[in-house]
Amino acid sequence: xxxxxxxxNIAENSDLIVKFRADSFSTSFGNxxxxxxxxxxxxxxxxxxxxxxxxxxxxxxxxxxxGNIIGQIELRYMTDDIDAGYVNLFYLSPS
Numbered sequence: 001x002x003x004x005x006x007x008x009n010i011a012e013n014s015d016l017i018v019k020f021r022a023d024s025f026s027t028s029f030g031n032x033x034x035x036x037x038x039x040x041x042x043x044x045x046x047x048x049x050x051x052x053x054x055x056x057x058x059x060x061x062x063x064x065x066x067g068n069i070i071g072q073i074e075l076r077y078m079t080d081d082i083d084a085g086y087v088n089l090f091y092l093s094p095s
Contacts, residue, residue, distance in 0.1 A: 006064060008061060013069065022035050056077075069093075072089060072091045
């Protein structure tokens with residue numbers, strides 16, 4: 001079994017990135033409405049935010065198993081204390 005992590009490739013995997021995050025909302029809140037927002041542009045906003053967060057090496061990664069993406073992890077600093085942070089998303093594909 002070969003498990004490894006690579007930075008998100010937003011350009012190549014945006015559909016999968018959005019799918020994973022929307023599914024996490026569905027699991028947490030019963031549906032993905034909050035993710036997509038009233039205007040339906042939540043996925044676009046999310047991808048733009050990830051482009052900024054992804055600049056910090058290792059903060060946004062896909063989890064690979066035998067060459068296939070099976071999950072996504074997002075880490076971020078606290079806004080008022082860069083010595084502290086938290087895991088914003090830890091997602092593993094149900095399959």
